[in-house]
Amino acid sequence: MIVRLLIALLIAFLIYTLVQSIKQFLKRPDIQPPEKTAKGEDMLQDPYCGTFVSRSDSFSCSIRGIQQFFCSEDCRDQYIAQVAKDKETRS
Ligand SMILES: [Zn+2]
Numbered sequence: 584m585i586v587r588l589l590i591a592l593l594i595a596f597l598i599y600t601l602v603q604s605i606k607q608f609l610k611r612p613d614i615q616p617p618e619k620t621a622k623g624e625d626m627l628q629d630p631y632c633g634t635f636v637s638r639s640d641s642f643s644c645s646i647r648g649i650q651q652f653f654c655s656e657d658c659r660d661q662y663i664a665q666v667a668k669d670k671e672t673r674s
Contacts, residue, residue: 627652
């Protein structure tokens with residue numbers, strides 16, 4: 584009789600731990616994919632430093648007809664300077 588009770592307790596304990604670990608697994612915060620922000624905005628990669636920025640936080644600029652998005656004015660200016668320099672050295 585005692586053995587049966589112990590087995591029942593063991594099974595109950597195992598079920599309890601299983602449920603707890605499943606709960607913990609489900610509770611884990613989702614890792615945001617870099618493509619979208621919490622607001623569902625598109626994430627854009629700064630071509631100068633590689634940082635991802637949301638469209639509303641970005642500094643955009645059209646370079647050679649291509650719209651580019653930057654994390655800061657600094658990056659934008661540096662990138663424009665770099666592109667201008669590349670053009671100079673090539674021609
Ligand atoms: Zn940047």
